[in-house]
Every structure is written in structure tokens, then in C-alpha cells.
Amino acid sequence: MDPQGFTTAKEDAPVMKAVVMAGGEGTRLRPMTSSMPKPLLPVANRPIMEHVLRLLRRHGLNDTVVTVQFLASLVKNYFGDGEELGMHLTYANEETPLGTAGSVKNAEDALRDDSFLVISGDALTDFDLSDLIAFHREKGALVTVCLTRVPNPLEFGITITDDEGKVERFLEKPTWGQVFSDTVNTGIYVMEPEVFDYVAAGESVDWSSDVFPQLLKEGKPVFGYVAEGYWEDVGTHESYLKAQADVLEGKVQVELDGFEISPGVWVAEGAEVDPEAVLRGPLYIGDYAKVEAGVELREHTVLGSNVVVKRGAFLHKAVVHDNVYVGPQSNLRGCVVGKNTDVMRAARIDEGAVIGDECLIGEESIVAGNVKVYPFKTIEAGAFVNTSVIWESRGQEHLFGVRGVSGILNVEITPELAVRLAGAYATTLKKGATVTIARDHSRGARALKRAMISALQTSAIDVRDLENVPMPVARQATARGSAGGIFLRTTPGVPDSLDILFFDERGADLSQAGQRKLDRVYSRQEFRRAFPGEIGDLLHPASVFDSYATNLLRAVDTSGVREAGLKVVVDAAHGSAGLVLPSILGRLGVETLTVAGGLDEARPTEGADERRAALARLGELVASSQAAFGVRFDPVGERVSFVDELGRVIQDDRALLVLLDLVAAERRSGQVALPVTTTRIAEQVAAYHGTQVIWTTTSPDDLAKAAAADGTVFGGDGRGGFVVPEFSGVLDGAAAFVRLVGLVARTQLTLSQIDARIPQAHIQKRDIATPWAAKGMVMRSVVEAAGNRKLDTTDGVRVVEPDGRWTLVLPDPAEAVTHLWAEGPDDEATEQLLDEWAAVVDGAGR
Secondary structure, three states, X not given: OOOOOOOOOOOOXXXXXXXXXXXXXXXXXXXXXXXXXXXXXXXXXXXXXXXXXXXXXHOOOOEEEXXXXXXXXXXXXXXXXXXXXXXXXXXXXXXXXXXXXXXXXXXXXXXXXXXXXXXXXXXXXXXXXXXXXXXXXXXXXXXEEEEEEOXXXXXXXXXXXXXXXXXXXXXXXXXXXXXXXXXXXXXXXXEOHHHHHHOOOOOOOOHHHHHHHHHHHOXXXXXXXXXXXXXXXOOOXXXXXXXXXXXXXXXXXXXXXXXXXXXXXXXOOOXXXXXXXXXXXXXXXXXOOEEOOOXXXXXXXXXXXXXXXXXXXXXXXXXXXXXXXXXXXXXXXXXXXOOOOEEOOOOEEOOOOEEOOOOEEOOOOEEOOOOEXXXXXXXXXXXXXXXXXXXXXXXXXXXXXXXXXXXXXXXXXXXXXXXXXXXXXXXXXXXXXXXXXXXXXXXXXXXXXXXXXXXXXXXXXXXXXXXXXXXXXXXXXXXXXXXXXXXXXXXXXXXXXXXEEEEOOOOOEOOHHHXXXXXXXXXXXXXXXXXXXXXXXXXXXXXXXXXXXXXXXXHOOOOOHHHHOOEEEEEOOOOOHHHHHHHHHHHHOOEEEEEOOOOOOOOOOOOHHHHHHHHHHHHHHHHHHOOOEEEEEOOOOOOEEEEOOOOOEEXXXXXXXXXXXXXXXXXXXXXXXXXXXXXXXXXXXXXXXXXXXXXXXXXXXXXXXXXXXXXXXXXEOOOOOEEOOOOOOOEOHHHHHHHHHHHHHHHOOOHHHHHHOOOOOOEEEEEEEOOHHHHHHXXXXXXXXXXXXXXXXXXXXXEEOOOOOXXXXXXXXXXXXXXXXXXXXXXXXXXXXXXXXXXXXXXXXX
């Protein structure tokens, strides 16, 4: 440690070059990075990259190569040759983005002689780089990856090492279902020049996803060093504000210019602070700033150089960049104000708002929380701005939930959001592409669908409007010539809420990668708009039900149905499934009693109690009419429930095994796709009939991909959703019904007989509240508690006991909850398993 308390280079530490990567655009930080490269964003009135360079200098890494691409000239002009910092800086310019490894490869000529250190120019840290280098030398590593532990590992690469520190596995930007540790890759590496042999020149190559996996595959010495100290990847507005607060709180060792005139109150050279101003630290006032009497500056406020704050202004947790004028009686809370901006008298900027460079915020105007005002914009006096000022859009975090975008109608899911969401989706597609859109029978879905159609058309997208159809019909229509699809429905069991689901070109749920892409476009608020001659067409396809029914009956084996003389009872649940059933039942050749076939706009969904009561009534009808079985669709026709010939309800997880048994017994080969939450009795049933189970994550997209693979004969999710691969790769209630009719007709066994020959499963589920900040720690604790037991990380972490019992721990992607599933030989053993692992999860989450 030097006299100021900083960790510095050890006397015998080897001298090597460093590479600072400063080429990123920082799109998530817009509008701050609209006119400024991310490495130049000030933290405590000093660019993030300058903090990084000073850290390198303290550890003797004075000879540094800076890789630049986005707004490269600004970086070069600011730092020059590094003389002012006592360093020697050179630059490697990328004409196009080359990725984390490609950008370093671009500087290969300057790094060929010896080991070198790679560090990001936009992450704030005080790690002991000398110790990292010593560790690298001691291990004789080709690459040493600097690791740290974070509470939320979703945006980082997870790294697993053995007891010696050797890297065993990398996983880039996992979902919560893939999180098995909270130890992440910081993007700081020590490397030997031989690593360049694994990086192609002039191509976009990434260390974690391209180079490191190849090194591990070849058994090269790649080690992980778990660093102690502070590290913050300044990639979002929240983390940017957090970094400011952490510097002021002394949580990170950085050099601050100025004088600490009272505990936590830093004032730089030339600043004028009136004695009657109220300063409540920790806070920072930049050089030559002026703070007048009557001003109140509260904790975590940072004023840049030459900022003027007029009498009566109030600032709390506000970060104000250079040359900003803050007018009298103005109120700034938890916001960021870009350089050269004027905030006029009595203006108010609320928490989470970001004002770009060179803006004018008029007198008595209000900029609401989370609003983004892009550079060079004017907010008129007295205006109330609650949407971002660029393309008339607004950013939002955690856009997607478990299935699509969900929220309370006209509170969270508004017409404005629907328009912007459709515009973002259109921006991810090519101009002139076709999108199929449909809805359930609710009024809310109908109104918002019209808003989304307008946004799609004005973004140069042709729209096929199916209006009110079952979801499987919309999926099939999407798969026939569309680039994607949108379906709006009432949230199951929540009549006041709405779901907006997005499909890919196969009609399957948009993949997580596709969701992230849409989320990025939405949050950037940079939507494409069509020229007048490019406005998309609006089409209303005819005969969609007949086309669906024809394709279904052509694809699914219905031989023997007419000869069997079956009678079935069908409950359409007053939903859109009733619209397509007449086209199917008339050609299927079964005697059908249909109930609840009419649409009811007042009941677009149903609660659990309503569903149980309806199934009980269905059972009574089946028994009294001596039908072969009964079937009940959900309101959008995606899922289906069954009642056997005795009128007994077959629970959804049991129905999966019954249908699996029928399919496997008839096919005698192939594979079935099931999520990891399914009972392992399914493996026994499949193996008995010569088929194999392919386990998937709980994501509908993953199930659809597995179901579409060659040789897949069946798929299901255990919650009433079934995939009939010969027809489509998505959940489809009508297809499952038609397939069941054919199987029962040819098997000549009743559903109760089939159910009776399948072993009983003992699987239970439990949910445990888990703070977001603790989720990564929870998953690491589960892995550690598992010890030598077998682990399956297909989705979450599944711990398999030596006797075959298992427990699955899966973080929820949208809520502060961790889900647990367990299966044992009986209910008591299963309960004990749940208790054991619930204690682990609960303990780590506290």
C-alpha cells in the first residue's frame, strides 16, 4: 500500500504492457453515450478510463495500448500520448467492431514480445493487478481470467474453476435457469502472446465465447483468479449512478481531485461554494463550479467542472456533467444531466431520468422518472414530459417475463407501450417483411392489436390480421410465410392483465436471444420509420380455420377413428378454440357433445377454481353420456385437459404420461421432448416402449426446438401443453386432441386402463422468496452444498442423489422467487428432499 492507501506494484512485479479496450458504443447508456464514448463518461468528474489508466500506472503498467473504434478521435484527443498521466499510450483503431478478442488481435504487433494484461476501459475497479500478474506467472498459465463475485450474474459470463484455479467451464450471459454460480468474468485478463494463434485476424472474435472454449477443449492452461476488491461494470444507468455513490462512499480506491473540506464533502480547485449553501455529504463539487446561497446539495451528488447552481436549487443523488447551468428553485433527484445543458428556473427532473448533452429544460417544466431526453433537445417551459424525447418512445427494464410482455391493462400495458413495442419489433425485421397478428376474444386485446397494427405498418411491415383465432392457428399461419407473429391475450387467470407474445418465423415463441434483441431496440428507443411509399399493407386472410383443420387432419394419423365409433365430450371454455372445432369435428368422424362453445367477452380467462368446477361438470357429462373421454381447452386453445371414461379428471402431469405411453407404444422408436421439471417416470415409460427422452429447459422455445428435431415423436410440458411434431413444433390443444382420438381408436384401451399401467410419480414443487441480489449466491450455495452428487445444469441446477432421487433449483426470470422441484420414491421422501434444499436456498437468500 502507498501512503494514500492505494494498492501499488510490488517491487519485484514483472513489467509488462497493458491493453485497454475502449471501443464499445455503450448503447445501454444512451443518451449519455450518444455524443460521448463510454470510456469518457465521468465518474466523480474524471473519465472512467482515466481511473483505469491510473490503476495501471499504480501497478507499473505504464506502457499501454488503447483499442478504439466508436468515436475514436474523442478518446485519442482526450488522453493523447499519455504524458500528462505519466504513461506511454498508443492506439489501435478498428475500422469495424472486431469483438473483445479481435480488437486485441488488432494490436498484436505491439504485444508480441511478452505477457500482457487486458482490461476494459469502462469498468471501475481497484483490483490488485500485481497480485493477478504474480498468480499468472506462478501457475504458468497461457491465460488467467480475473474473476469476482456479483449478486446478479445475468449480464456477465459465469466461470467455474477447480480447487487449483484451473478454469473448467465458461457460460456467457446466462438466463436465470442457467445460473449455477455467482463468480463472473470481469473482462480483465493476463495473457501470453501465443494466445494470438487462436484469434483470426480482421474478424469479429470474442474471448469468452470463441477463444477460451477452444483453449479449454485443447487442454491449455487457462486459470481463474478470484480478485478481492471493488469492480463495477458501468453498463447501465443504474450502475453508472451506483459507481458515483461508491466512489463517494470510499468503497473503491480511486484518486479524487480536490480537498475534503468536511467528512465526505470534496471540493475541487477553483470551486466557489457560498457559506450559506447546505452540503450533506458524501458529494463532489468539480473545479471552478459555483454553488450559490440557499442551494442544498444532498448525498451522492456530483457536480462537474464549471457547473453553476443557482439560489434555492435542490440536488439529491444527481450527477451533473461539465458546464451545466442549474437554475434557481430547480429540483434534481437521482438523475443524470449531460454537459452544456441548461436547466431553467423551477424545473424538476425526477429519479432515473437522463438528460443528454446540450439540452434546454425550460422553466417550471417537469421531466418524469426514467425519461430519456436525447442530445440537443428543448423541453418547453411548463411542459410535463413523461415519455422519452426521441422517436416518441420510452425505455423499460425487464421487458419480457416468462411468456412475452405482461402487465395490467391500461396501467402497465398501455396503447403507448403497445405502439412502441410493435415499432421495436418491426425494427428487428427487414423492411417489407410480413408479420401475422392475432388476439383472443377480449376487448383489451382487440383494442391494443389495432394500435400495434398501425405501428407495424408505419415501420414498413406488411400485416396479416387474423383477428380472433386460437393461438395454435395463429402460430401455424405465422409459420406459413411470415417473418414473425404477435398474439395478444388475457393473462391466464388474471382478467385485468394482458400478455403480448412474439413468435419467430416458425410460429414458436421468440427465443431468449430474440427477446434480448427486441429488448435492446426498445430500450434504445431508436425505431425505424417508413417513408410514405413504404407503408405496409394490411391483409385479412380468408379461410384460416379451414386451412388449419385441413392441414391438421392431413398430418395427424386418424385411421380407425370412424370404425371405432367413439363418442367424446368437448368443452371449448367459451374461448376461441370453439371457432376452429366445427372445422375439425365434422371431418374427424366422432360423435361429439360440445359445451361452452360460444364466445364470452366478459370471461376471457378463468381462475383455478372455475377451471376445477368446469372439469368436474365435464366429468359428469362424460360418465352420464358413456363417452370414451372428455376434453377441455383453455380459452386460447393452446392447452388441453382430459377426463377419462369414468368421469375422473386426469391431472395435467399425469395426462402427459398417458399420452406419452400411447404415442411411444405405437411408434416404438424415436425420441420425446420433455422439460427437466417432468417426473423421471417418463423415462421408464419411454424406455419400455423403445423411445428416448430428450430433456429441455422450461423455455417454450427450447421445447419447440427439441420437438422440431428429426426423430422426435412427441413433446409436452406437463401443464396441459402438448406438441404433435408431425403437424407443428409448438403447443397445440386441438392437435393433441385429434392425436389422442386416433390413438384411443387404434389402441382400443380406455384412458383409465392406460393410466392404471403407469407407475405413480411422487413429485412436488415449492416456491421460495429470494431477493434479486441473492439469486446468484443462492445458486452457488446449491452447487457447493451438492458436493460430489451428480449435477444437471440443463435448466437451473438439478441435484441427483445416489439412489435416483432428485431436486431441481430454478431461479424465476421475472420475479424474486426460486422454484424447487423434487421427486422421490414416496411423498414423505419427496417432502424431506424439498425441506433439505429449501433450507439451503432460504439460508443463502437471507
